[in-house]
Amino acid sequence: MNSRIITFYSYKGGTGRSMSLANTAWILASNGKRILVVDWDLEAPGLHRYFHPFLPDHELRSSPGVMDLVWEFATAAMDPATPDEPAWHERLAEIEPYAMSVEHPFPGQGTIDFVPAGRQDDLYSTLVTTFDWSNFYERLGGGGFIEALKRGMRERYDYVLIDSRTGLSDTAGICTVQLPDMLVNCFSLSTQAIDGAEAVAASVHRQRAGDQPRMFPVPMRVDDGEQDKLESSRDYARAKFGRYLSHVPDPDGYWGDVEVPYKPFYAYEEILATVGDRPRQQDTVLAATERIVAHLTDHEITRLVTDLDEPGRRALLERFQRVGPLASDRLTPDRRRQPSSRVFISYSYDSIDHFEAVRELWFLLRGHGINALLDRAPGQRQPDWRPWQREQLLAADTVVVVPSPAYRRQPTDDVKDLREAYRTRPRRFVRVVLPGGTHEDLPDFLRGEASARSAEVRALTAEGVEPLAELILRQVSAVRLSSSNLVTSRPTRNVRNTDPELVDAADALSYALIEEQHMEVRHRRLTDPYPLPLRWSLNPFLSADNGPMTSTSGDLLEETGDPFASLPSGRLVLVGPPGSGKTSAAILLTLRLLQNRTSLQPVPVLLPMASWDPTTQTLQDWIVDRLWVNHAVNRIGRGTAQRLVAEDLILPVLDGLDELPAPLRAAALEALRRSIPPDGMYVMTSRIAEYESSVLDTGRPPARTTVLTLEPLHSEDVIAHLARNRLPNDTRWEPISHSLLAQPSGPLARTLTQPLMLQLAVEIYRAPSAHPAELLRIPDEKSIHTHLLNALLPALYDPFPTSDRHDFSPFRARRWLTFLAAHLERQQTHELTWWEIHRFFAPGRMRLLLGWFCALLTAPGLVLVYLTSTPLDATFPDLRPTVAALTGAALATVMLTVVRSPSPRRALRVLDRRFYPSLTRLTRPVDPATTSPRASLRADRRATLLPPLLTGSGLAAVLTGVTVPSEGFAASVLAGLLTFVVTTLLLMGLSLRSSASGRYAVTVLWLALRGQLPWRLMSFLDDAHRRGVLRRTGAAYQFRHRLLQQVLAEQAKSGNP
Template structure:
């Protein structure tokens, strides 16, 4: 949160201004805020009296303050020895040496630091009266010093509260014009006080020009004895100050909330109402101040947080030497009648033009119109675009006030208007003020035939009344013509009629959520400090009507979920350059939707799917998603298909750009054709590839919102690299200098990609590395290749601190060799997913048959052993044994060798019977990982071969061992059963072929003997990620680099 500087000002003394400031400071600190209080009432200092029981120097006899600060600057400015260089006064503007702490324990980090007006000794009055403020500004450059002082205050504090001098003076001008972001204009309800305070408000407004502050007029010391005169004074004050409340959503309600009542108890001693009043009592000074604080903090802080018991509160009161009580009184509620909601859009041409627009807003509210005014430049926070878009969407009528500056508005400032105008042109109405012209409006809005125009000849209640009547007539017409059911939010929560199908969806959701939480790459996205990926709507792929219906036009990573769940049709396309974070956004969105599903039953289950395994020309989208569910997550085909066709699965389709151009075209056509009207999906793609396929198709994806991820800013990269540095680590200095001074350099450009920035931090995490070597590369591609090449050695480094927190069981060279082989295997398969049951496709079909035959020969080795035994005479004991085993061995070799080499899918061992086909196994969360699916397949495929092997072995033994001793016969039977079981398993199971393939590849050194253990370790280190029963490389470009390296070596 940006620090706020708030000045409390009053035209006349005795209004309770200082007391209001002191109470505000206490309330803010009680809510954990760091507060600085500055007594700038130099001629009559007294703010310290409200804190004196808690100050170490009660009377400020030895405490320097504001006067000492400005005198020190003036002396240095007039000293010839002072160096004449930019920023020389920065050290003199440090506020901290003049601040003393209020010695009270506030919750959390809450503090109050107090800067007095100056040392209260015999010389103080001389210092005040002899200081030349005109010379300070005109000759000494005091304006720059005050700006430096503002920066110093903002650095350390959340809120800076300044107690200003009353009346009209140089010091009052500093406090009311130059210093504050917010001005609290305090006044009593007398004519002189109201007129004087309003004159100051007008002066501040004019002097601030294009940097308008927010002003809060606050009636104080309100006495309710004379009701008729009180109401008259209230009306007069509202007529004077009402036009300064354009920044508030409910100006009328504001007046009833901020009046500070007069309480005689506080007239005789400076006592804090936060201690003098009991909490949560109405009609007290504390309650009124809490409501004022709520406005000052945009409703973030609404009450004083206190843990004081009543006895403790009274003890504190004794330190002020006063005690008392107040009786509560009821509050009156404001009129809640409905009014037409209007938003006024304008450009800030000049102070006079803004005053005219604000007068229009004020007069419309006087006519019963709920008018809202766009914020002037000085009040535009970083959240202003989102606030403006919400105001445009909520308004029943949007008034456009043309001016020369409106025509010159930059495109980025008209994006929100263009979006909403494209969706709801009937809402817009042009209003020409005196001296204006309708030709001065933004071109795209000027051309809209639905935009109605009217002219206001004078800014008086009588001349504005026809406009108010026109608005009141037009609003019901607008509401009646906007009944498009497609604008309503998607009914996300649906309770399905089939409880078993709902149970299957719940089991799948639970499994995915647990797997996502264990994903190392996803955990890194939740680090305490991470860069914020920014996005905005890509309007090239959206119709104006579609863009205008969306609640936000831009945002950060944390806003994607809110955008998606508010989409009318539940379809989102995420675009971005390579390495921009598309997959990260998709993963985080899936996780947040899974979390939301735990609280809201019936939401669709988000399932991430890599499009590289889809051939859209040969398989429909529904069939492919069904197959992927069945393979990745062990479930029956009926269950998978029912979940997909019932829209209980939300496909998160990653990597449209990874498909070939022709496949991309078929995929887009399938999304247009196969997705039902109520179907939802999320799709990611690189921007260029998506643009190319959409242009070829000649139309955008129907009803899909399209957002594009933006590159990071150099400042984001600098903050991320600086945050992760160890104390005293200066290695990143040269890189940070490039980011700060040469943002156009290849290194700076590359580090604005989230992927490359994180890779750089990981590669150079160890103190033994030197990031400065990145400066020797002259192109982005060279730097990128270097980082990707260095990632594996950095990940498998044998340092327990910088090697993922544990010593590596694998050398970097071995890990790179094995990962390179897997990457090349995936490249040859034209996929990004490693499936263990597809590993045997490393060999050609005949090559695989040969290896299976060799393995079968190994299995029949016992026959050779028996042949050797026959030479020793043992065969005489078994006359038929040698012939029988020789025949069995030949059949075995032929059976295994000439079996058609196909790709058996992994089995989970599920038993499907009747309606039970819709149920998922209770151990689904553990069955979905690759190692578990391998074990499940091995167990499931052993059942039939074990039974067949036993029967075959019994038949062979019955014919060959009729005269054999029982012990030998039993041993031989067991041996035959085991061998036949293994042979049948090789012939029919995916896991059997996997073990044979790993055996041959490990012999050649291309893979480790314990491949699954190595893959699990690579996943834990963040090199790989899991997607159901598949492994994927963490980055597609890492796979490409490793595959290319393996191709060069082999």
């Protein structure tokens, strides 16, 4: 069912509109629906009173709301520094920061989130009266902001219920015209009330002419004391509103259904009829509201779902009624200023009496101003209960453990998360013994532990619980002070060298890397208006020496500050299953660290670990090589790069421990432990299984390291992402969405909650002719993975390519990519660099190929010498044999002394240093700010070609000048040209022994002749990167994901590219 926005409106106050909305919300949530309730009655907010027993801030003293939301937008809109972009306001139109949960255990997935009108303090009335709604719409673009708010609410909730302003003051029709799909028009049966309500209905009808909301006129507070007057008023109301009920199948029956009777009981206090009335009773406010809900939901929901017995209902009802000042009202001002605590109460259901005692403890703690949350009762534990419980245990400031015999008997699996949370921060735990209980009923790991505090509640009264409340409040203050000190004193690298030249070099590298990371972020669409979340949670089992954290869960995309701010140390490992977004997280972390960096701080550099062999190369040497080859350090020189690493001015972001061969992973962790200084920081990513096995192989986890696990997406995230990535009226994804909701743990849901697989699915089925419903027919998760990976290339490459030379057919692209993938798998690496392309051939075969190409290069010069007569023949009678000898020597030198694997620009650096120091500037890349594969190839090609060309030109010029007086101009020029050609070709042939670009040209030419690679390989790789098949780090390419490389390599192995 699509999300619905329903406004409850009344022309006059006192009709019971807010109560009807609150009852409707409760009934919908009791049926497992996600409900958002918004109090838009800005002049007279009061909706919160119907939920006050269940709100952590029941007086709204510190809770922002609608007024804060619109003021924040207006302030940003008038700020000159706000980006002038079409969607700039999207981030401000998020409703979640202003919503608080109604803390009641609804069945299933049912929830109610409440957005108040605003913080109820002395400033509130000023905010309301001074807000300029005309300016909001006419100058600030408020209409677009409200539309963005509307979209956001739809994506997150099944029903949005809005309590509208009364009368004709609903400025610009926000609540009655712009927002709703349905309008519940509440009125009493007086003539004035009916006329006023009908006037508003007519106005809405005119303004929404092309998109009519469904109108539901509802008579409220119907008193049958004067039967004649009542019938007359009923007839008048039906005549007035009859025209708006064309969407109702039985208008006569409708009027009989929706009348809400007047009950004096509800006239004195704000009490929910879902609590005040017994279910299944006729002629009650609850029964009338159930019938209204049936009409609003097209009879999908017809009654309140509750498991409360009569004593339970009465106990809940007592919480609404005024029986004297609450315990929180008796608190002293000093107590009121205590920080809001987040307390989670952990218990096991032992008996009805024990459960009621635990629930009473929860209620009494909340009366003391403590934000306590009770673990779900057994009957309310849905499939998501365990991850929910784990999240609460890790996030709470204090965990209250209530022992009982059932608590002690819990199976090992049931206490695993409790034990994990305890080991994370044991001082958060408080053992609370209720009347009749004993510490002996605690699990073994909590019994007798000195780290956990204990308290005994002798009476379940406000006074009896007060010592426990004081203990919790003191503990919260201590925990937060400890966290604050931790953040301000967290380890940072001490820069030992403040040499201005070195600091300038670090800054130059940082600026270049920011641009590089920005390009990759944009290419991966990680900053789309609605990116997929990257949620994480603390993994205390894998973390080492882990102190208290200021946060134990979060979303990397929602965090904008220092990524290390909440860590006990500056060492972070991100783990997760395949396709969970680890590399995306590493890229975002690197960019955020670069943006937050100040001078004298280390420069974060993203380094794929696949190219490191820790058994043959130290971490420092490998980082220098990666900087030199992949990043823009040629401007500052290799020596400066070595100094940056030696002086700890590089913060390594190591991506992909799992991409190393298994025997090297433990060696890498040991090298990391030896190489990083005590105050050093780093980030590393890995698949979780590979990281665990590597830690076991080393026998100890890396010291002072915090490990965070990237969590899978929620089904709601997937459905929302699919909805945002389809065309209007495109219903192809609806079967998938229904399957995700019906089977949240099924193979399709497990697959699409992986960010990689969801992105693949969206790309593969983007075309209107594609049918995503075919995924429903694939039986298991592995088969869905294989199907999506196999279908990616045909979806990304046009089957009918244009004449554009950079347009490639799916068949050729797949053939070339499978060949590359198979090569990388054989080399046990994931980095594709142009200067390593020659490794397709064995060393001996490579020597033969280079010798053959050297012969092809030098042969034309030798032929010209033997066929051409020049004045040089008389001057140098042995010229021809000499040239032949030199050619043979060059050929032998290339074949016998070939460099195994030359690095880019190595020839340039040698020649620059020894022969052409003045030409360094000419042979640098055009733009040193960034290093791309194409730029580094061109730079090495210049380094290879320029010295032979300059040498040949110089020698030709000298010989021409020497022979002109005796031989004449024409003959001398011919001799000079011959000298230039022979010398240049000879030196170019000789350069093949150590030229990376020359070896690249030879390899690509030979493989292209055999059809295994394209002639213009670099253009093909750039195109694959643009299409999203490859990703790029500096001058190196990688397949978009390791799984894609493996699948393509398997196809090459099976002979089915």
